[in-house]
Amino acid sequence: MFGLLFLTSAVSGAKQQSLVAEPADPDQYDLSVWNKVLPGVNSGFGSVDLVEIKGLPPAYEVAEVKRLSGWKGERVHCKVLVWSAVADEQIRVEVSDLVSSEDTRIGKIRTGKIRAANTTVQAVGFVLTDEFPGGNDRRVKGRIPAHLKPDRIVKTNRLSLGARETRPFWVSIDIPPDAKRGVYTGFVSVRSSKGVKRHAISVEVQNWILPAPEKWSFHLDLWQNPFAVARFHQVPLWSAKHFEYLQPLLKLLANAGQKCVTATLIDKPWGEQVFDSHGSMIRWTKNADGSWSFDYSAFDRYVQLALECGITEQINCYSMVPVGNVLTWFDAASGKNVSASMLPGTAEYEAIWRAFLASFTKHLKEKKWLHKTAIALDEREEDEMEAMFKFLHTVAPELKIAMAGFYYKKLNSSIYDFSSNWHAVKDLLGDPLVARKRAGQKTTFYVACMIPKPNNFTFSVPSESCYEAWYASAQGFDGFLRWAYNSWVEHPEMDSRFVTWPSGDAYLVYPFAQSSIRFERIREGIQDFEKIRILREAILRGSSAHSDSDSSLSASLTSAGRRLDSFMATIHYQTLSSRSAADVINEGKKLLFDISNELSD
Numbered sequence: 001m002f003g004l005l006f007l008t009s010a011v012s013g014a015k016q017q018s019l020v021a022e023p024a025d026p027d028q029y030d031l032s033v034w035n036k037v038l039p040g041v042n043s044g045f046g047s048v049d050l051v052e053i054k055g056l057p058p059a060y061e062v063a064e065v066k067r068l069s070g071w072k073g074e075r076v077h078c079k080v081l082v083w084s085a086v087a088d089e090q091i092r093v094e095v096s097d098l099v100s101s102e103d104t105r106i107g108k109i110r111t112g113k114i115r116a117a118n119t120t121v122q123a124v125g126f127v128l129t130d131e132f133p134g135g136n137d138r139r140v141k142g143r144i145p146a147h148l149k150p151d152r153i154v155k156t157n158r159l160s161l162g163a164r165e166t167r168p169f170w171v172s173i174d175i176p177p178d179a180k181r182g183v184y185t186g187f188v189s190v191r192s193s194k195g196v197k198r199h200a201i202s203v204e205v206q207n208w209i210l211p212a213p214e215k216w217s218f219h220l221d222l223w224q225n226p227f228a229v230a231r232f233h234q235v236p237l238w239s240a241k242h243f244e245y246l247q248p249l250l251k252l253l254a255n256a257g258q259k260c261v262t263a264t265l266i267d268k269p270w271g272e273q274v275f276d277s278h279g280s281m282i283r284w285t286k287n288a289d290g291s292w293s294f295d296y297s298a299f300d301r302y303v304q305l306a307l308e309c310g311i312t313e314q315i316n317c318y319s320m321v322p323v324g325n326v327l328t329w330f331d332a333a334s335g336k337n338v339s340a341s342m343l344p345g346t347a348e349y350e351a352i353w354r355a356f357l358a359s360f361t362k363h364l365k366e367k368k369w370l371h372k373t374a375i376a377l378d379e380r381e382e383d384e385m386e387a388m389f390k391f392l393h394t395v396a397p398e399l400k401i402a403m404a405g406f407y408y409k410k411l412n413s414s415i416y417d418f419s420s421n422w423h424a425v426k427d428l429l430g431d432p433l434v435a436r437k438r439a440g441q442k443t444t445f446y447v448a449c450m451i452p453k454p455n456n457f458t459f460s461v462p463s464e465s466c467y468e469a470w471y472a473s474a475q476g477f478d479g480f481l482r483w484a485y486n487s488w489v490e491h492p493e494m495d496s497r498f499v500t501w502p503s504g505d506a507y508l509v510y511p512f513a514q515s516s517i518r519f520e521r522i523r524e525g526i527q528d529f530e531k532i533r534i535l536r537e538a539i540l541r542g543s544s545a546h547s548d549s550d551s552s553l554s555a556s557l558t559s560a561g562r563r564l565d566s567f568m569a570t571i572h573y574q575t576l577s578s579r580s581a582a583d584v585i586n587e588g589k590k591l592l593f594d595i596s597n598e599l600s601d
Contacts, residue, residue, distance in 0.1 A: 023128045023494050025148045029055050034085040034164050041089055041161065043190040043197050046081040048521070049463045049582035052166050054126050054148055057083050066188075069204040069593055073177040073211065074527055076203060077520060080121075080188055083166035092158045092191040093169045095119040098184035098203055112180040114173065114203065123159045124168040124517065125152035128495040129458040129503040151458050151504070152493060153515040161192075170517065173203060181207040181600075206593070207600035210530060214310055216257040217533060218469065218526045219442050219479030221316070221419065222508065224253070224262040225487040226302060228276035232488055232511050237279070238298045243305060248513035253485060254310030256523040260402075260417075261306040261315045262485075263299060265356075270378065271323035274487040274506055275498065278318070284329035284356070286338075292355040296363055303369065314417065315369060316376035316402045320344070320353060320392070321384050327352065345387030350395075357396040374400035374417060378483070382408045389414050404446055404481055407432065417442040419481040422451045426573060433476055445472065446481040449501045453576050456482065456518045458496040458504030465518045467581035469525030470588060473532045474571035480522075485509065528585070531592055535564065538599060560595045567591055 037057050044062035052058060058081055070076040082091050098114040129151075130144040153170050161167055171188065182205055187198040226246055227237065235241040267280040281302055283295035303315055321344055328339040342349040364370035375392060377385060385403070389411060392399060402417035407427040412418060418441065420428045425445050436443045447455045447468070454464035454471065468480050487506040489498045493514075496503040508519045539561040543554060567588060575584060 021491075021494055022126055023148060025055050025126075026128070026146045027053075027055070027148065029053070031055075031164060033057060037083065037085045039086065040194045041082060041084045041091065041190065041192045041197070043080065043082045044199060045188075045201075046079040046168060048077065048079050048517075049461075049586075051462065052081065052150055052168055054150070054165055054167070057085075057166055065200045065202075067202050067204070068173070069206065070173075070175050071206050071208040071210040071531065071596070072175055072179050073209050074531075075172055075174050075523070077170060077172045077524070078201070079124075080169040080171055080190065080199070081166060082161055082169070082190055084161055085164055087163050089161045089192045089194070090158065091161045091167070093121045093171075094157065094189045094191070095121060095171060095173075095201070096186040096189070098173070098186040098201070100180065100182035100184045100205075102182070112182055112184065112205075114175060114179060114184050114205075118174045118176060120172045120174075121157040122170050122172075122515075123154045123156055124150045124170050125154050125493070126150050127152055127458060127493070128497055130497050131459055132452050132457070132502060146497065147459065149458050151496070151516045151518060152510050153517065153520065155512070155514060170520070172520070175203065175205055177209060177212075179205045181205055206596045208531075208534070208596050210527060210534075213255050213257040214312070216526060216530050217478075218257055218472075218529050219417075219444055220256060220258045220526065221260040221314075221417075221444065221479065221481040222253060222256075222258060222485035223481075223483050223487075224250070224306075224485050225274070225276060225278060227279055228274075228486055228488045228507075229511075231276045232492070238301065243301065245512075246302075246305060247309060249486060249509065250306050250309035250311060252509060252513045252515060252519075254306075256519070257526050258311045259313040259479070261303055261311050263303060263315055263317045265317050265319065265360075265375075266322060267328040268326070269318040269322040273323075273500060274484070275489050276487065280328070284327075286329050286331050286333075288333045292352075292359070294356065294359050294363075300367065313372065314400075314402070315373045316417070317373060318376045319378065319380075320375050321377050321380045321388050323378075325384070343387075344384045344391065350391055353391070354395055357392075357399075361396050361398060370398055374402040376402040376417075377405070378403070379405040379421075382411065385411055404483070412436070413439070415441070417444075419444040419446045421445075422447045422454075425475065429475060437476070442478050444477050444479040444481050445475075446483065448483055449505050454581060455502075456504065456508060456522070457502045458518070459502070460504075460518070461581055462517050462521055463580070463582035463585055464576075465521035466525035466528070466585050467576070468522065469529040470585055471571055471575075473529045474568040482508065525585070528589065528592065531596075532564070532568070535592065535595055535599070536561070539564075542599070556598065560598060563591060564595060 045066040066078050068076045097116050099110055100112040101108045101110045126148045128146050129149045130146055133144050150168050183202055185202040188201050190197045229245050230237045230242050233245050264278045264281050268277050281299040285293045325341050325343055326339055327342055331338045364373050400416040403415045404419040406421055406424045454467050456465050484506045485508055493510055539557050542557045
């Protein structure tokens with residue numbers, strides 16, 4: 001079933017195997033199409049909105065030239081395709097320095113440079129995926145057709161191209177914050193034994209600055225699973241080697257603007273719905289005399305690492321209302337772990353949680369983390385939450401509440417950080433969302449297993465990952481939540497399918513801090529969200545400042561604001577039923593490009 005993809009990669013602190021297994025393609029094709037392919041190695045620029053089939057030549061027109069644009073400090077990307085009908089070829093893709101120049105009386109003078117060091121070229125690996133079967137989120141491998149899709153971004157610019165194969169490379173260019181405005185040109189080189197092919201590439205740098213990710217306003221909350229990391233890498237939980245593997249994953253997440261640390265107060269707060277169930281980061285012990293003690297060692301080390309990696313705004317702790325309402329602790333008298341089901345509102349529940357909260361809040365104060373810590377819940381019942389909220393407000397009112405789920409009018413004002421299920425966002429729009437903004441509360445939305453689109457499955461249209469942030473901006477949400485950053489399946493680098501959920505639902509990135517096309521496009525959408533926010537703020541400031549002094553400038557600002565608002569109004573819950581995500585975001589990006597140039601002239 002599995003072939004070998006010759007990719008080499010190294011990660012800080014841990015080397016990855018040089019031979020990475022890649023699945024055989026389960027689909028069958030008419031290979032006669034390869035007879036029409038030019039001999040040798042073919043290459044060019046593909047579309048980030050389209051998906052290639054490994055066993056076929058590109059099914060759409062591949063470009064010889066790529067023109068990109070972006071703000072200072074922005075990351076822009078493109079895709080380079082290589083394909084051949086003949087035997088194996090060792091391929092290496094590189095990007096030159098990009099240089100800007102201007103004409104003078106004495107000829108062209110170089111005015112700026114984006115160095116090749118600002119560019120990252122990475123091969124894209126193929127993984128097994130499946131399909132969305134008519135809205136049913138439960139599946140068994142083999143019953144739903146499997147396919148091979150490009151998603152895993154591997155940390156190497158080299159690969160072995162087999163006969164009758166098409167392979168993508170992901171090219172990212174980080175525009176320096178101090179770059180000068182202008183058009184920077186260079187070329188992408190595709191090297192093989194047949195020689196070198198060069199393709200022209202340019203980046204138009206606009207006269208606007210995108211802040212660094214830690215300053216983005218977008219409230220990104222992707223739930224981490226450190227237990228999956230220990231299992232995959234076969235290292236002891238919370239050992240030095242475990243943290244060595246965790247660090248690059250958390251840095252990758254922080255560089256996308258992540259705001260929340262995912263911490264666990266108890267064992268299996270979500271039950272056993274993923275391959276690696278979350279354990280508790282806190283050891284609960286009921287002493288022989290009936291008192292309680294709590295060991296925060298793992299909690300402290302994980303939270304501290306996340307903070308050091310740049311995830312600093314919020315610590316979301318799961319959960320006082322877990323799936324099944326089961327709580328587990330070590331009983332010193334018997335020397336055994338004990339589990340019991342406890343419902344919020346009962347005396348037994350409140351006695352145990354009162355002891356914990358007294359200790360926990362004291363510990364958080366000592367760590368200076370209390371102000372950023374929230375008790376977090378996921379899709380719990382209204383009566384259970386109501387009882388828990390009342391108890392928490394009485395016993396530990398300093399702790400915030402974070403929740404992902406459905407809108408309950410009676411409870412909503414008590415939730416500091418609320419993420420609405422995609423299917424329920426309409427209940428939140430209008431007055432409830434306005435009220436939450438006035439109260440200084442965070443409001444996001446999330447997608448998951450039962451939502452065909454937009455979504456982030458390995459079989460989803462790539463542009464939907466970018467579209468989610470555009471939707472958030474259009475509807476007034478503060479950001480986006482997804483339940484699984486890295487709840488890996490058994491063999492995540494090869495097979496993204498899982499018994500319970502659609503392929504890729506459980507993770508967005510791969511082991512060894514390998515990114516994915518899905519994750520990079522989420523990050524792209526967040527950049528667009530920030531650009532929309534910055535332009536709107538500039539239009540508002542400029543309109544106020546020039547309303548009387550410069551009528552032409554004021555009219556230009558007013559026009560830009562109206563065009564932006566008019567376009568954003570087209571993005572709503574039903575938009576993707578009549579338009580593709582790619583059409584929407586590409587029209588929006590063109591508008592942002594035009595307005596950015598207009599307002600900087």
